[in-house]
Amino acid sequence: MDLKEKLRILSDAAKYDVSCSSSGSRRKSVQGQLGSTENAGICHSFTPDGRCISLLKILMTNYCIYDCAYCINKRSNHVERAAFTVNEIVELTINFYRRNYIEGLFLSSAIIQNPNHTMEMLTQVVKKLRNEYHFGGYIHLKAIPGASEELIHEAGLYADRMSVNIELPSDASLKLLAPDKKKEEIFKPMKDIKQNQLMHLEERKKFKKAPVFVPGGQSTQLIIGATPDSDLNILSLSEKLYQKYSLKRVYYSAYTPVNKGKNLPDLISPPTLREHRLYQGDWLLRYYGFKANELLDEKHPHFDTYLDPKTSWALNNLHLFPIEVNKAPYHMLLRVPGIGVRGAQKIVSSRRLAPLQFDDLKKLGIVLKRAQYFITCNTKYYGIVDIDESKIRRILTPQTMLLEENNPYEQLSLFSLNFLPSSNLSLNQPLNKSTILLEDTPTALTGEL
Amino acid sequence: MLDYLYDGSFSGYLTTLFYAYPLKEEVRIYKELTYSPSLLTTSKYITTEEDKSERVYQSILTKLSYSTLDNLYNIYLSDEVESETLGLKYIKLCYHYGDDINLAKNNDIIRTVDLTCKRVWKEVHRFYGFVRFKEIGPLTFYAAIEPNHNILPLMMGHFKKRFSDQNFIIHDQKRHCAMIYNQQEIYISYLSIEDSHQLAKAEIRDNFEELFKTYYKATTIAERKNPRLQNSWMPKRYYKHLVELD
Numbered sequence: 001m002d003l004k005e006k007l008r009i010l011s012d013a014a015k016y017d018v019s020c021s022s023s024g025s026r027r028k029s030v031q032g033q034l035g036s037t038e039n040a041g042i043c044h045s046f047t048p049d050g051r052c053i054s055l056l057k058i059l060m061t062n063y064c065i066y067d068c069a070y071c072i073n074k075r076s077n078h079v080e081r082a083a084f085t086v087n088e089i090v091e092l093t094i095n096f097y098r099r100n101y102i103e104g105l106f107l108s109s110a111i112i113q114n115p116n117h118t119m120e121m122l123t124q125v126v127k128k129l130r131n132e133y134h135f136g137g138y139i140h141l142k143a144i145p146g147a148s149e150e151l152i153h154e155a156g157l158y159a160d161r162m163s164v165n166i167e168l169p170s171d172a173s174l175k176l177l178a179p180d181k182k183k184e185e186i187f188k189p190m191k192d193i194k195q196n197q198l199m200h201l202e203e204r205k206k207f208k209k210a211p212v213f214v215p216g217g218q219s220t221q222l223i224i225g226a227t228p229d230s231d232l233n234i235l236s237l238s239e240k241l242y243q244k245y246s247l248k249r250v251y252y253s254a255y256t257p258v259n260k261g262k263n264l265p266d267l268i269s270p271p272t273l274r275e276h277r278l279y280q281g282d283w284l285l286r287y288y289g290f291k292a293n294e295l296l297d298e299k300h301p302h303f304d305t306y307l308d309p310k311t312s313w314a315l316n317n318l319h320l321f322p323i324e325v326n327k328a329p330y331h332m333l334l335r336v337p338g339i340g341v342r343g344a345q346k347i348v349s350s351r352r353l354a355p356l357q358f359d360d361l362k363k364l365g366i367v368l369k370r371a372q373y374f375i376t377c378n379t380k381y382y383g384i385v386d387i388d389e390s391k392i393r394r395i396l397t398p399q400t401m402l403l404e405e406n407n408p409y410e411q412l413s414l415f416s417l418n419f420l421p422s423s424n425l426s427l428n429q430p431l432n433k434s435t436i437l438l439e440d441t442p443t444a445l446t447g448e449l
Numbered sequence: 450m451l452d453y454l455y456d457g458s459f460s461g462y463l464t465t466l467f468y469a470y471p472l473k474e475e476v477r478i479y480k481e482l483t484y485s486p487s488l489l490t491t492s493k494y495i496t497t498e499e500d501k502s503e504r505v506y507q508s509i510l511t512k513l514s515y516s517t518l519d520n521l522y523n524i525y526l527s528d529e530v531e532s533e534t535l536g537l538k539y540i541k542l543c544y545h546y547g548d549d550i551n552l553a554k555n556n557d558i559i560r561t562v563d564l565t566c567k568r569v570w571k572e573v574h575r576f577y578g579f580v581r582f583k584e585i586g587p588l589t590f591y592a593a594i595e596p597n598h599n600i601l602p603l604m605m606g607h608f609k610k611r612f613s614d615q616n617f618i619i620h621d622q623k624r625h626c627a628m629i630y631n632q633q634e635i636y637i638s639y640l641s642i643e644d645s646h647q648l649a650k651a652e653i654r655d656n657f658e659e660l661f662k663t664y665y666k667a668t669t670i671a672e673r674k675n676p677r678l679q680n681s682w683m684p685k686r687y688y689k690h691l692v693e694l695d
């Protein structure tokens with residue numbers, strides 16, 4: 001099989017891993033050697049689905065000894081199979097990198113022979129890149145669940161980021177859909193990586209020259225919509241991961257139905273709206289000081305389809321509002337729907353010189369459409385309706401905004417998630433296809449909520 | 450109305466600021482090369498004077514701040530029609546109210562300055578990714594770009610650091626200039642389109658472009674197609690030099 005065929009098969013097989021980020025690492029570049037990393041990450045291209053291409057994201061092989069129900073590469077599937085040699089991966093990476101196609105390599109693999117063997121092969125690739133080619137670009141390496149601690153440790157000396165995909169957000173789901181994988185085996189490498197990071201940080205305090213260990217931190221991915229887990233379960237899990245394992249990012253991947261199976265939901269298309277709400281919720285955890293249990297609870301375990309999580313929260317906590325933009329502390333400004341991190345910073349900066357007028361707010365990038373109901377400006381309230389939950393809710397709920405691919409029939413069919421509020425949308429009416437883009441779509445990407 | 454014209458260099462621009470600043474009358478500033486005269490305005494060409502330019506530079510640096518000087522440089526590099534005039538208004542504002550006026554994110558001039566700088570840096574950051582090299586000799590690479598802003602000067606550090614062991618040319622075909630690096634030095638110099646055709650002829654035939662196209666196609670998730678989103682990240686105007694798109 002020629003290289004092009006292999007590349008086609010093994011990048012196709014890797015594409016459902018959503019993380020392509022090249023951020024967070026500050027490996028020092030060396031004059032006379034190839035490569036550098038950029039703390040903010042760099043996108044080199046964008047695919048027609050709107051995702052960033054930053055890394056050469058491939059599997060080393062898609063031959064697998066396991067049989068996870070949701071996975072296209074599972075043992076019992078009849079798909080094209082291929083395997084790269086170490087040299088092929090190194091050649092591709094170096095030559096793509098020299099042409100500025102990529103930031104580096106994201107190498108993952110299905111499980112061949114056993115976890116240790118697989119991890120060893122992956123490590124060989126990164127070792128060759130770093131030691132023989134002195135490659136200083138970004139490397140994201142999968143830690144294979146079940147691989148030994150020593151192997152994980154060795155790999156971590158060469159990678160910028162490592163990740164272990166949890167994929168399924170609960171024990172029950174894991175047993176159902178990935179019977180070969182054990183929860184402990186997934187969390188074990190995470191723990192190892194975290195401990196090694198701490199250890200190396202300590203060492204670097206003593207010796208400047210001590211090696212770095214996974215400087216870009218670790219991340220994971222959760223599949224959304226393949227199992228009945230609620231948004232509350234998922235977001236609480238993320239919260240724990242950020243706290244306990246100091247994860248840099250949790251990625252959410254709307255389940256794309258690649259297989260059929262009795263334990264799998266019958267989705268017609270991936271639940272991308274739900275994924276979108278989870279990303280918004282995730283930003284609120286990481287940058288806005290929210291806790292998962294403030295945003296969702298047992299009574300409301302799912303995000304509102306129609307309102308972003310921050311607006312939902314504010315409406316449920318209307319007694320805290322309105323706040324005065326010229327006085328409110330930064331952390332309260334952050335809680336106002338329509339005021340993002342940058343907006344809040346600009347408010348704090350500008351009001352040091354003179355009190356802000358209401359007209360100024362728009363210039364600072366505040367989305368007044370949402371913010372007006374939650375603030376006063378020089379004690380005056382500018383909302384076009386009274387501060388009343390149902391009135392504001394009515395006015396902020398879009399009339400037609402369902403994404404085409406998020407047609408609720410499809411999501412409801414299996415788990416009957418209580419996604420549809422008993423509102424103004426009749427299920428029997430054809431959806432208006434011209435209004436398929438959510439107004440708040442970019443917020444899940446920029447984090448300005 | 451009075452239009453001041455200059456040679457397009459940053460020194461030239463600073464010299465122009467030197468003469469325009471004290472005037473009561475409203476002055477607009479343009480590059481001579483792209484200026485189209487009109488009947489209603491008088492125009493005057495300002496010759497670059499290094500000492501005047503240096504005085505303005507030092508004055509901004511000491512009386513205002515490094516970051517204000519930096520903003521002015523970015524405004525100049527934005528290469529937008531009214532940007533030089535915006536720079537003049539900005540400097541006037543800063544001298545009048547003091548450098549702290551930069552905090553007033555609600556002030557219209559400050560806001561326009563911030564937005565302009567942001568646009569420029571957004572494009573710089575985009576081109577960290579969108580530059581596509583072709584190999585035209587052993588370890589020697591050429592790339593063509595056509596950015597909206599004059600971003601080459603802002604991209605030098607990044608590319609030098611990253612590709613320090615290869616020779617490369619990044620050619621701004623719109624402005625006929627190129628960033629050239631020979632594993633030692635990096636500089637910007639004039640380069641015509643004709644010259645670049647010569648260079649392109651030397652391209653070494655390899656299949657990495659083909660392989661990258663294969664990768665680009667295979668990594669797309671068809672079920673999630675969203676051209677609007679794609680376009681917002683990677684506007685069509687950049688497609689011409691992106692080898693993976695055709």
Ligand code: SF4
Nearest residue numbers: 064066068071074110
């Ligand atoms: S281990 Fe499971 S998820 Fe991974 S490649 Fe094999 S079948 Fe797919």
